[in-house]
Amino acid sequence: MNERDLRSQIADVKAGRLSRREFVQRMIAVGLTAPMAGAMLSYSGAAVAADAIPYKPTKAGGGGPLKLLLWQAPTLLNPHFAIGTKDQEASRLFYEPLAGWDKEGNLVPILAAEIPSKENGGLAADGMSVTWKLKKGVKWHDGKPFTADDVIFNWEYANNPETSAVSIGSYKNVKSIEKIDDLTVKLVFPQPTPFWADAFVASFGCIIPKHHFADYIGAKSREAPANLKPVGTGPYMFVDFKPGDTVAGKRFPDYHVPTQPYFDTVEIKGGGDAVSAARAVLQTGEYDYAYNLQVEDEILTKLEAGGQGKTELTLTGNIEYIGLNVTDPNVEVDGERASLKTKHPLFSDPEVRRAINLLIDRASVQKFIYGRAGVATPNFLNNPERYRSKNNSFEFSIEKANQILDAAGWKKGASGIREKDGKPLKFVFQTSINGPRQKNQAIIKQACQKAGIDVELKSVVASVFFSSDVANPDTYTHFYCDMQMYQTTMPQADPQFFMNQFTSWECATKENKWQGRNVCRWQNNDYDETYKLAQSELDPVKRAALFIKLNDLVVRDNYVLPEINRLNAIGVKNGMVLYKSGWDNDLAFIASWYRAS
Amino acid sequence: MGNYLLRRLIVAVPSLLGISLILFVLLALAPGDPFGELATNPNVPPEVREALRIKFGMNDPVLLRYVHWLVAMFQGDWGFSFASRVNVDTLILQRIPTTLYVVGTAQILALAVALPVGVLAARRPYSIFDQIANTFAFIGFSLPTFFTGLLLILIFSVNLGWLPFVYRADLQATGWQWWWESIKQAIMPITVLGLYQAASYTRYVRSAVLDVIKLDYVTTARAKGLDERKVIVKHVVRNALIPVVTLVALQMPTVFGGAIVTEQIFRIPGIGSLLISAILANDTPVIMAVTFVFACLVVLFNLIADILYGWLDPRISFR
Numbered sequence: 001m002n003e004r005d006l007r008s009q010i011a012d013v014k015a016g017r018l019s020r021r022e023f024v025q026r027m028i029a030v031g032l033t034a035p036m037a038g039a040m041l042s043y044s045g046a047a048v049a050a051d052a053i054p055y056k057p058t059k060a061g062g063g064g065p066l067k068l069l070l071w072q073a074p075t076l077l078n079p080h081f082a083i084g085t086k087d088q089e090a091s092r093l094f095y096e097p098l099a100g101w102d103k104e105g106n107l108v109p110i111l112a113a114e115i116p117s118k119e120n121g122g123l124a125a126d127g128m129s130v131t132w133k134l135k136k137g138v139k140w141h142d143g144k145p146f147t148a149d150d151v152i153f154n155w156e157y158a159n160n161p162e163t164s165a166v167s168i169g170s171y172k173n174v175k176s177i178e179k180i181d182d183l184t185v186k187l188v189f190p191q192p193t194p195f196w197a198d199a200f201v202a203s204f205g206c207i208i209p210k211h212h213f214a215d216y217i218g219a220k221s222r223e224a225p226a227n228l229k230p231v232g233t234g235p236y237m238f239v240d241f242k243p244g245d246t247v248a249g250k251r252f253p254d255y256h257v258p259t260q261p262y263f264d265t266v267e268i269k270g271g272g273d274a275v276s277a278a279r280a281v282l283q284t285g286e287y288d289y290a291y292n293l294q295v296e297d298e299i300l301t302k303l304e305a306g307g308q309g310k311t312e313l314t315l316t317g318n319i320e321y322i323g324l325n326v327t328d329p330n331v332e333v334d335g336e337r338a339s340l341k342t343k344h345p346l347f348s349d350p351e352v353r354r355a356i357n358l359l360i361d362r363a364s365v366q367k368f369i370y371g372r373a374g375v376a377t378p379n380f381l382n383n384p385e386r387y388r389s390k391n392n393s394f395e396f397s398i399e400k401a402n403q404i405l406d407a408a409g410w411k412k413g414a415s416g417i418r419e420k421d422g423k424p425l426k427f428v429f430q431t432s433i434n435g436p437r438q439k440n441q442a443i444i445k446q447a448c449q450k451a452g453i454d455v456e457l458k459s460v461v462a463s464v465f466f467s468s469d470v471a472n473p474d475t476y477t478h479f480y481c482d483m484q485m486y487q488t489t490m491p492q493a494d495p496q497f498f499m500n501q502f503t504s505w506e507c508a509t510k511e512n513k514w515q516g517r518n519v520c521r522w523q524n525n526d527y528d529e530t531y532k533l534a535q536s537e538l539d540p541v542k543r544a545a546l547f548i549k550l551n552d553l554v555v556r557d558n559y560v561l562p563e564i565n566r567l568n569a570i571g572v573k574n575g576m577v578l579y580k581s582g583w584d585n586d587l588a589f590i591a592s593w594y595r596a597s
Numbered sequence: 598m599g600n601y602l603l604r605r606l607i608v609a610v611p612s613l614l615g616i617s618l619i620l621f622v623l624l625a626l627a628p629g630d631p632f633g634e635l636a637t638n639p640n641v642p643p644e645v646r647e648a649l650r651i652k653f654g655m656n657d658p659v660l661l662r663y664v665h666w667l668v669a670m671f672q673g674d675w676g677f678s679f680a681s682r683v684n685v686d687t688l689i690l691q692r693i694p695t696t697l698y699v700v701g702t703a704q705i706l707a708l709a710v711a712l713p714v715g716v717l718a719a720r721r722p723y724s725i726f727d728q729i730a731n732t733f734a735f736i737g738f739s740l741p742t743f744f745t746g747l748l749l750i751l752i753f754s755v756n757l758g759w760l761p762f763v764y765r766a767d768l769q770a771t772g773w774q775w776w777w778e779s780i781k782q783a784i785m786p787i788t789v790l791g792l793y794q795a796a797s798y799t800r801y802v803r804s805a806v807l808d809v810i811k812l813d814y815v816t817t818a819r820a821k822g823l824d825e826r827k828v829i830v831k832h833v834v835r836n837a838l839i840p841v842v843t844l845v846a847l848q849m850p851t852v853f854g855g856a857i858v859t860e861q862i863f864r865i866p867g868i869g870s871l872l873i874s875a876i877l878a879n880d881t882p883v884i885m886a887v888t889f890v891f892a893c894l895v896v897l898f899n900l901i902a903d904i905l906y907g908w909l910d911p912r913i914s915f916r
Binding site for chain 2: 267513
């Protein structure tokens, strides 16, 4: 899809020939994230307000207890310290951002009075600033009013490196914040910023009260009593917290949406494993909701037969992919393996990479391993739809792979393994220990064998594989082998952060202590230039086209082989009506959850 | 005896220091760090992880970190959890009551079953009762708790729907309702743990009693025409208890340490599950504290066992 196609589709939306939702879905199909599609439409003047989040009850309260099961237990309740999704979800009961993302990737105002746009003067034409108007009459749980000072304080707090906030990435791109009046703030960016909806939006955008945290900025951040006893603006007030076990809350009677929330109390129970969490919701109905059910689809289907609940799936941009090493992991240059100065002896032949891509049986992996919770894909950037490239397709053919390798001069030796110039096609293929991943590895190994490629499988404990331990050669960022497979998540609807993982300056090397995100160490000048353009391109349509181009550049070089676009599966007890977006936390809209009688 | 106690306590210090050093070095050498989860989140710049490592002193040399830890520990500062940034002592104290309730009750249940069954079985070895008791004891300790735990869940929660299988430390009910619910949710874990323990205790009690019951002084007591119950309780059981006391005393640390597997299955927020999640998260201060407390308890209960010997059998004196 190129710019012209996009423009004509947007024109269709404007003229009413194409529904907004249909447009967003098409965009997701070509690899864009839903929030990007929304931004595209609104920039082009086709913006409609986001659909209202469905909600039936006419008054707050009366819903009894809401019981949530997170099999990874929340360990802290300050959104700026959140180590994983579990902490973000738990913080979201008490804290709120200015806006969140809905299913279609549109911004939904939460603490903001309206979403900034060109029409309402919120967005500067040059992309250098954005002005947020705050909702009137919002109160903190302790009765104090929520004001622009709180917003500005959050920027100061997170931006201070001494605070060690994990949200710093979202705030350091804001140059300064001006207070226009008590309910208006203006964010100024150092450069034109198309993705302005990062700071103060979604999980890292949750706002903590200045009057409880002002004394604990910087080095003293850990000592704030409110880290453990949150005071927020959210639908539920803090009652109790036992790290690693339970979080309890009760309805906030002064919540800024007068008819919400429906439930009187809320409880998050943590711990255990995903299968028993699924059982407690789907089979016995002890709980109302269970998050992130990374369970094989076959088991989920069996548990659903219990009749107490069902599995719900949401689109995400998360991608399970196989990376081929661009550099040589077996040669040491200046004390560094897989150095950028080397080239992989086998993968540097593009025909070998093409053959391997043909040997990945994506359709079977989807069918037999991930079931409903995964979609086979040739694209790295899958969602929101407006960024999804339609230019690629995948194929599984051992025969074609054989032909390609034959033609490229890789001859089968006595052992059945192909070789050329004395170099046999032998690879070490690593991934983290995880049921579906090991099955997936086995399927690939088998197909490779049939094409005369010898694959040695290696699996590393997840806690080691995904750690940032500089000294450990088995982490995925060291990538000291030929191929590796893992899932990379896309927590935001905008692909800018997501796609920076293939820029040349992000290569994981000894110099940056393997902290860089470009793990395959794939480098391409065209990609770098295009990425820089996309970074500052204000026209969302052009920007989307740029991201699609970025996806195509990576994918077509066959070093990065996308496999499965993972969906997020949750367990929901019968009768629960919950709104959930794949672009935000599960609990982002918990104020609107209710039980249908 | 005061002298003896003092000497034993002084000897304990270097061994505890040794244990703590070994633990610390092992943990420092173990791969992984508590911020691994941040690695796959593209919104978190890698510098943040590095900054956190530096801030929490994880990049310092191991021995330096150990000295810091030791000095802090002497001052009563247990450090704070990297994962939750809560003080470790708070974290442990929060979980002690649950652990004591569940694991402690299970131990009492185990003893309440094992003592009478073991003694009765030994009184008439190879009788029908003995054979049945032996068979059950054998099955009991052959089946691991994760198996019996899941079995009970499938029967009583899934099929019958009588008992909840998620243990909640924050029951919202009050009064009798609260009591009823806390008992209901503890039935399965206590049964699983208690019967498992009871099985091995029964075998121990039986063999200890068998050893004693054949001794001459027991025959003498019987020959004097003493009541059989008196013979068993006063002469046999008291002497047979010595090895049993050793076993039970050395089991006591596990009462405080929780039952790792069972706590995991039933989601009991006890020390065991704290240790497991701390290990999974590479949360060094918590692992250090829990395992160190564990080591202290082992040393302490060894001492208590030695003192109990002297009470049970005055011939074993304190020297």
